[in-house]
Amino acid sequence: GVSGARAGTLTIMVGGPPEAFDLARPMLAAIGKRVLHAGDTGAGHAVKAxxxxxxxxxxxxxxxxxxxxxxxxxxxxxxxxxxxGSSGRSGSTENKWPNYVLTEKFDAGFSIRLMVKDMRLALGIEHATGTPSLVSEAALAAWEAALGELPGDADHTEIARWLDRS
Incomplete structure (x- = not known):
């Protein structure tokens, strides 16, 4: 996210020919500590979504x-x-909840509108590949409901406050 870009600690996923990746890698390394070749053209975008x-x-x-x-x-x-310290941990419990939800800052730097866009793209990949997507579809439906009630530019961590009001 935004803080990772500022700190130069992003994980950058790149799709395209290996030669192009090798050419771009030094420049991308300036903003990311992990620059990974994900595969052919479109692979980086797919992994991100x-x-x-x-x-x-x-x-x-x-x-x-x-x-x-x-x-x-x-x-x-x-x-x-x-x-x-247990099996339920994730980036949400290790970063988003302690830094943006409990503090009530809700300013992680990524909008709910962009999150829903990426979720729709990912669900499209799941559907196109014949992957079961029951949980993904339910998650998207909940996020779309939140987007219907929150401003599109609201930070995605606002989902917690929206849920708490429900």
Whole structure:
């Protein structure tokens, strides 16, 4: 995301001929600590969309669980400490919840509109490849519902606040 670009720590996924990748790699290394050749033309874009689908699904299910825990009487910070040392951890529990949701900053730097766009692209890949997509479709439906009620430029971490109001 934005903070990774500023810090030069992005993972950059590139698609295209190996020769073009080799030519572009030094320039891309200036903004990313991991520059990876994903495959042929379009592969980098596909990996980005599929990664964002997974990230969105992680964030929404993490948010549902943490909100349920808080309503049950658990401290979300304690829950995160436990979860992040357990099998439920993800980028959402290790970064987004502690840094953007619990702090109520909701400013991770990626809009809900862009997240939904990437999720739709990833779902298109799943459909085109004949991959079962029941969970992906459910996650997209929830994000589209949130997008229908939130401004398109709202930060994607706002999904947690939207869920909490539901």
């Amino acid at each position: 599929l990664n964002n689908l997974m990230s969105a699904a992680h964030l929404i299910v993490s948010s549902e669980a943490l909100i349920a825990g808080r309503r049950f009487g658990l401290d979300p910070a304690v829950m995160l400490d436990i979860i992040n």
